[in-house]
Amino acid sequence: MNTKKWKSIGTVLGETNISEFYFSLKNYKAKKGDIITTESKIPSSEGNVVPVTVWGKISSIESSNAFFPTEAAQELTNENIDIRDTILPTTRDELICKVIILGFTLKDNLKLMPLNYPVRPAATVSYPSSEDVEALLISDLDSEHPLFIGSLLARDAVKIKIDADNLVSRHVSIFGMSGSGKTVMVRRIMDELLQKKYPMVVLDIHGDYLGFIQKQKKLYPNNQVKLFYPNLSVSSDDKEIIYTLIDKLGNSLTDPQKDFLSSLLEKVKYEGGSLLKYIELLVRKAREYASDSSKSFKNIRPASMYVVVRSLGQVAKKLKNMEQTNFRHRQKMSKLKFEELPDAATEPEKIVNKGQLSILYLKGYENLPASAIVSILLENLFKHRQEVEEEIPPFLTIIEEAHNFIPSRSEDKDNLPSVDTIRKVITEGRKFGTGVMIISQRPSRLDETIASQCNSQIVFRMVNQKDQRATTRDSETLSVDDSKQLPNLANGQGIISGQVVNFSLPVQIKFDAELINDDIGNENFITAVENWDDKESVKQRKKFAKDFSNITSIDKRRAN
Amino acid sequence: MRNEIDIKNKIKANSSLFTNFVKNAVNASPKVQNNFLDVSAQVALTVQKILEDADLITNLEYKGKDFWSENKCKTACFIDGGVDKTSIISSAPLSIRTGSYIVKPDAADKNREFFEESMVFLGDLYDPKNELYDFAEDDFDEDQMLNKKKDGARIIFEAVTIVKHILLNRKFDYCFLHGPIEATVMPFTVMGFPTFTKFAVENMLPFYNKNKLNAEARHFINVYLEALNSIKKSKFPTYGIVETSNSAPYIKNLLYSYKSKGTISEKDFKNTLSTIKKYKITDSHLLEIILQSGQAIKPLEVKKQIKGFSVTSGSAWEDKMDSFPSVHIGYIKVNDHSAPIRIESLNQSKNLIKDYEYILATARLLPNYGFPVGLNVVDKFAKIPNWMSKASRKYYATHLLKQAIRSKDQNTISLAVKILSKKVRSWRNRPLGGLAR
Ligand SMILES: Nc1ncnc2c1ncn2[C@@H]1O[C@H](COP(=O)(O)OP(=O)(O)OP(=O)(O)O)[C@@H](O)[C@H]1O
Ligand SMILES: [Mg+2]
Numbered sequence: 002m003n004t005k006k007w008k009s010i011g012t013v014l015g016e017t018n019i020s021e022f023y024f025s026l027k028n029y030k031a032k033k034g035d036i037i038t039t040e041s042k043i044p045s046s047e048g049n050v051v052p053v054t055v056w057g058k059i060s061s062i063e064s065s066n067a068f069f070p071t072e073a074a075q076e077l078t079n080e081n082i083d084i085r086d087t088i089l090p091t092t093r094d095e096l097i098c099k100v101i102i103l104g105f106t107l108k109d110n111l112k113l114m115p116l117n118y119p120v121r122p123a124a125t126v127s128y129p130s131s132e133d134v135e136a137l138l139i140s141d142l143d144s145e146h147p148l149f150i151g152s153l154l155a156r157d158a159v160k161i162k163i164d165a166d167n168l169v170s171r172h173v174s175i176f177g178m179s180g181s182g183k184t185v186m187v188r189r190i191m192d193e194l195l196q197k198k199y200p201m202v203v204l205d206i207h208g209d210y211l212g213f214i215q216k217q218k219k220l221y222p223n224n225q226v227k228l229f230y231p232n233l234s235v236s237s238d239d240k241e242i243i244y245t246l247i248d249k250l251g252n253s254l255t256d257p258q259k260d261f262l263s264s265l266l267e268k269v270k271y272e273g274g275s276l277l278k279y280i281e282l283l284v285r286k287a288r289e290y291a292s293d294s295s296k297s298f299k300n301i302r303p304a305s306m307y308v309v310v311r312s313l314g315q316v317a318k319k320l321k322n323m324e325q326t327n328f329r330h331r332q333k334m335s336k337l338k339f340e341e342l343p344d345a346a347t348e349p350e351k352i353v354n355k356g357q358l359s360i361l362y363l364k365g366y367e368n369l370p371a372s373a374i375v376s377i378l379l380e381n382l383f384k385h386r387q388e389v390e391e392e393i394p395p396f397l398t399i400i401e402e403a404h405n406f407i408p409s410r411s412e413d414k415d416n417l418p419s420v421d422t423i424r425k426v427i428t429e430g431r432k433f434g435t436g437v438m439i440i441s442q443r444p445s446r447l448d449e450t451i452a453s454q455c456n457s458q459i460v461f462r463m464v465n466q467k468d469q470r471a472t473t474r475d476s477e478t479l480s481v482d483d484s485k486q487l488p489n490l491a492n493g494q495g496i497i498s499g500q501v502v503n504f505s506l507p508v509q510i511k512f513d514a515e516l517i518n519d520d521i522g523n524e525n526f527i528t529a530v531e532n533w534d535d536k537e538s539v540k541q542r543k544k545f546a547k548d549f550s551n552i553t554s555i556d557k558r559r560a561n
Numbered sequence: 562m563r564n565e566i567d568i569k570n571k572i573k574a575n576s577s578l579f580t581n582f583v584k585n586a587v588n589a590s591p592k593v594q595n596n597f598l599d600v601s602a603q604v605a606l607t608v609q610k611i612l613e614d615a616d617l618i619t620n621l622e623y624k625g626k627d628f629w630s631e632n633k634c635k636t637a638c639f640i641d642g643g644v645d646k647t648s649i650i651s652s653a654p655l656s657i658r659t660g661s662y663i664v665k666p667d668a669a670d671k672n673r674e675f676f677e678e679s680m681v682f683l684g685d686l687y688d689p690k691n692e693l694y695d696f697a698e699d700d701f702d703e704d705q706m707l708n709k710k711k712d713g714a715r716i717i718f719e720a721v722t723i724v725k726h727i728l729l730n731r732k733f734d735y736c737f738l739h740g741p742i743e744a745t746v747m748p749f750t751v752m753g754f755p756t757f758t759k760f761a762v763e764n765m766l767p768f769y770n771k772n773k774l775n776a777e778a779r780h781f782i783n784v785y786l787e788a789l790n791s792i793k794k795s796k797f798p799t800y801g802i803v804e805t806s807n808s809a810p811y812i813k814n815l816l817y818s819y820k821s822k823g824t825i826s827e828k829d830f831k832n833t834l835s836t837i838k839k840y841k842i843t844d845s846h847l848l849e850i851i852l853q854s855g856q857a858i859k860p861l862e863v864k865k866q867i868k869g870f871s872v873t874s875g876s877a878w879e880d881k882m883d884s885f886p887s888v889h890i891g892y893i894k895v896n897d898h899s900a901p902i903r904i905e906s907l908n909q910s911k912n913l914i915k916d917y918e919y920i921l922a923t924a925r926l927l928p929n930y931g932f933p934v935g936l937n938v939v940d941k942f943a944k945i946p947n948w949m950s951k952a953s954r955k956y957y958a959t960h961l962l963k964q965a966i967r968s969k970d971q972n973t974i975s976l977a978v979k980i981l982s983k984k985v986r987s988w989r990n991r992p993l994g995g996l997a998r
Contacts, residue, residue, distance in 0.1 A: 068662075068938045076928045080625030086633040088664045088923060088935050090674050 002111070002136070004040065004054060007127035011098070013039055017119040019102065024126045026062065026096040032155040033486070034507040035059045036134045037100065039126050043118040053107055055120050056129075056137065057100035058504065059155075060482040064094045100126075101480065103504050111140035113503070131158035138162070141503050148193040150186070154494055154507035161508050163457075163501035169199060169397050169436040171500050172427055172454055176444045176472050177461025182493040183440050184209045186459060187399060188516045190438075191358065195224050198356035200396035202382070204375060206363050208330075209401065211518040213358055214337055220515065225357040229342040230327055231366065231374045233276035233320065236346060240266055242373050242418045243276065249369050249416070250319050251312035258305045258312075261298060265290075265309070273344070277320050284313045319367075326365030342374075345381035353382055353393040368405050369417065375406055376418035383426050386433040395434025398426065403441040407448040420448060427454045445471035457499030459508075462490040478505055569602045600836060601846075607833075608812060609851045611819060617858045618851075621893065621918050628922045633666040635919070636732060639935035640679070640722050641739035642715045643943035657682045657714055659722045660943035662935055663733070676942050679722040680765075682714065694755040695779075709748055710755065713781050716744045717757070720788040721765040723799060728768070733797040735919060739936040742801030742905040743789055743865050743888050749781040750878040756780045766791075782878050786885060793886050793907040798916055801905040802933055806844040809837055811890050814863050844892065845900040852894035852901055857917050860891035860904070893917055895924040895931035902932060 010030035014023045024039075031037060038054050045051045068090045077084055084091055102120070104113040129137075139147065139162060147162035168190070175183045188210070194201060195213075203210050217226040235243055244266060248254070254262065269286050271279045290298060291306035298306070331339045342361060343351035352359050361378070363371050385392045400406055406419040426435045439455060441447055445467040452475040460479065463469050464487075473484045478498035483505055486496065493512055498505035535543070612618050642659040658681040664674040682693055694710055719738055726736065756779040762769065769787050771778040778784075792799055813834065820830040836842075848858065866882040889909055892901040902924065910916050923933035930937070 068941050070927060070930075070934060070937055072929050073926045073934055076625065076926050079928075082625045082629050086626075086629035086666050087926060088637055088639075088666060089926060090662070090664070090938055092670050092674055 002133050007129045009125045010128045011126040013122050013124045019116045022100050024098050026098045033059050033062050034155040038129050039120050039124045041120045053105040055105045056103045059098045060101045061099045063097050066094050111137050113141045134159045151508045151510040154509050167500040170431050171456045173438045173457045174455035175440045175459045179442050181461035186510045195221050200353045201358050203360045203399040205360050206402050210360050212516040227359045228339050229361050230339045232341045234344050235276045236273035247316050250316045258308050261301045261309050280317045323366045330364045345378050349385045349393045353396045372417040372419040376422040379422045397436045399438045401440045403439040404443045404446040407451050409448050444468050457501040459495045459497045461495045463487040605850045619857050621855050621921050635734040636665040637735045638663045638733045639737050639939040641939045641943045642719045659718045660939050662939035680718040693761050713749050724788050724791045727795045736799040738801045803903040805900050806903050809844045810863050811844045814861050848892050849900045854897045857893040860889035862887050863890050899931040
């Protein structure tokens with residue numbers, strides 16, 4: 002590290018302390034988020050004075066031309082005078098930067114240590130070379146498994162890496178408004194973890210991750226990428242989930258009707274398998290009980306039983322609908338091979354396996370069933386990690402649109418079965434290697450305890466104040482200055498903080514264009530309309546519409 | 562030419578003469594109040610007549626856009642001094658600096674404008690070892706003397722800044738100082754006013770080594786005179802610009818010269834002067850009424866330092882007063898609603914009208930305030946910035962406590978602690994420091 006080569010960019014101002022200082026910046030020499038240094042001296046533990054390099058990050062910049070009187074603008078406008086012709090000052094923008102001190106390094110050792118003595122007022126502030134900044138970040142990260150994610154926002158040349166070990170064991174939250182770059186970021190991390198053969202399970206609602214399937218052969222020849230569609234397969238252990246599903250999806254039931262449903266679930270044994278089949282079985286059995294009139298159910302009137310039968314029918318119909326919607330979506334992507342989600346209880350290795358990425362495609366499913374599916378899946382996988390035999394390796398679960406699975410209590414969606422499951426997986430993830438990545442555009446709508454368990458955060462553009470507040474509330478490392486920056490970030494620019502890095506850093510995430518799912522470039526509605534051709538049925542309907550409307554209008558004529 | 566009605570209306574319509582009078586009216590006798598309007602109108606009319614007779618009024622041209630595109634090649638330097646007016650008992654910390662704003666509009670960005678901190682002093686005037694003034698056991702009221710020392714330092718710093726530019730052979734087309742080009746030195750002739758230290762004088766005027774800088778040579782009067790003589794020889798036109806006059810040197814001199822020529826009788830002269838004094842009529846007041854926006858009056862040569870009358874009688878400096886250069890004083894009325902600004906120079910300008918038009922144009926860039934904008938800019942720069950006086954405050958507080966502890970006097974220590982615990986309030990900074998934070 003040759004500190005002599007660094008350019009001087011400003012001067013430390015006024016009072017300083019050990020955590021921050023201000024400096025006056027030369028025009029255009031640095032930006033917000035830049036890493037800067039100043040040479041200082043500290044007392045060492047041996048009692049002598051040692052020269053150190055203090056590192057800091059520009060957390061805000063204020064510019065003012067204190068010398069330009071507002072009155073002058075009036076005259077310039079009135080007389081149409083070019084300010085550059087006059088004696089008015091034009092180049093004296095006073096730039097004052099606030100710097101958060103990151104720590105100090107000693108000569109020839111890039112280990113960043115906490116500063117315990119203030120920097121010197123009037124000292125020169127320097128702009129370290131990109132190589133040196135990168136070297137510092139890497140050495141400070143001290144990671145056995147660094148993952149490359151992008152570059153320092155203010156400096157392209159400084160590559161940013163994050164620590165994989167903390168990422169997979171300590172949970173990460175990724176927040177930002179729609180289109181801000183969350184999914185692009187997740188795909189970047191997944192790409193890196195695939196290289197490391199780390200198993201992942203992705204809950205994909207929109208098909209954002211199907212690109213991995215398409216590009217598997219080309220980009221990930223040594224990995225397996227599996228694409229699953231949900232199968233609500235249940236066992237008798239899942240009674241509670243089944244009850245909740247029926248209760249929520251069906252008609253609302255009175256207390257006696259609910260009693261009947263519970264008893265029914267007790268009586269009708271099921272060895273496991275498709276939930277839909279089980280419900281159909283329940284419908285048959287319930288009808289039997291209702292017709293042979295209360296031999297087994299003394300206190301329940303047959304009328305109540307029929308209500309439950311109808312409700313169960315309703316549930317079955319809804320489930321069938323969702324399955325079919327999902328099926329139709331899958332059909333549109335005929336080139337992709339979808340497999341039915343294996344039973345996580347009995348064949349977990351088909352879902353979590355070294356080098357394998359498993360994508361669970363949930364499009365078409367309503368909140369509650371999707372939550373049930375996820376809950377059952379994760380519950381089983383977690384169990385396998387807990388057991389002594391460890392049938393599956395550690396893995397990372399990636400939850401897109403997380404507010405659907407772990408809504409905050411105030412969202413009034415209690416009883417989503419996935420909330421408890423995910424909470425458990427997260428709290429004990431460190432022990433069992435079940436890391437979770439939570440992605441959401443509405444952090445304010447997430448379960449607070451789960452969100453606060455994420456000790457690393459990546460935040461993208463965010464305008465909504467409530468969401469900003471929730472984000473800083475859940476984070477120990479995101480500063481107020483950082484959060485002020487959130488509304489102004491562009492696509493793919495995020496602030497990364499927490500245990501995957503050592504101090505918060507604004508990052509431009511690398512965009513992997515080849516990981517985009519090219520089958521559903523479906524935001525191009527204009528082209529879709531341009532190429533629109535009515536389906537046969539619609540054409541027919543339009544053809545006859547005129548005739549029918551004639552009939553109606555003639556019919557309505559008043560008889561004279 | 563304006564008639565009496567015009568003049569009276571103008572006086573009533575918001576002129577500073579009228580406002581000033583109304584302010585003082587409470588104390589004036591009813592007769593004085595009644596006569597005010599008549600008398601002041603009469604004085605204004607008379608003065609206007611004389612000005613016209615002497616052909617002293619001139620119209621300046623201002624075409625904003627054209628002016629600046631023609632003059633963007635000119636280099637102008639604007640100078641002002643700033644004093645951090647903090648003071649606490651038993652310690653007189655002083656930060657003072659003069660700044661220069663040098664601008665050549667058509668130069669490339671890098672060379673277009675320079676802000677220079679031309680002179681700086683940071684020290685404690687009560688500290689016998691301070692580097693500015695020699696320590697003097699003075700019998701005078703301390704506060705008064707302290708203020709004089711501050712003023713003296715500021716005046717010298719400003720003058721010396723111009724000298725510095727001359728010595729550095731700077732190629733200015735214009736140089737402007739915020740304030741009189743030659744200050745009245747009378748206040749510094751008092752007995753016991755300390756001399757500057759050798760160190761200070763050597764730094765301020767490196768070429769000045771009269772008698773190896775004995776005490777007399779280091780006195781304010783001599784140092785200032787030396788600086789003024791040097792400024793008088795400058796190659797570039799140098800002007801001091803003053804916002805308002807609170808005296809009437811121009812009018813008095815004008816009347817005096819007419820008296821000398823015999824145009825005004827001795828008696829009329831005396832009576833008029835006493836009227837001016839009675840109603841506290843100043844140059845600004847009268848010229849504000851007489852001049853129209855964009856008009857100027859050509860300079861008159863005026864003696865600033867008047868022997869006998871203002872120097873404490875018997876002062877050792879009385880004879881020196883005649884050595885001071887006389888000052889050329891003129892006025893420019895920038896806009897309709899503010900008093901004319903006073904323009905002072907040590908030499909008669911060769912291009913008076915051009916120079917005045919330049920000053921007018923710089924002042925028009927502050928359309929309401931009507932004062933050269935470059936001086937406004939450097940004024941802000943010279944002000945001791947916030948962070949700086951905050952830092953110097955701490956510095957002196959520590960210094961003070963150390964001294965108190967060194968003296969080991971219990972009373973002093975507790976006094977020092979009391980002073981230190983005073984809130985920022987007692988450390989008044991000049992408003993709106995340059996560095997926003
Ligand atoms: N790092 C990046 N570099 C360049 N462009 C990017 C980057 N990140 C995102 N974008 C652009 O923004 C678009 C939307 O990004 P992305 O799909 O990641 O948004 P999102 O935050 O996941 O939004 P949503 O909440 O709607 O899912 C991308 O298709 C891409 O065009
Ligand atoms: Mg997304």
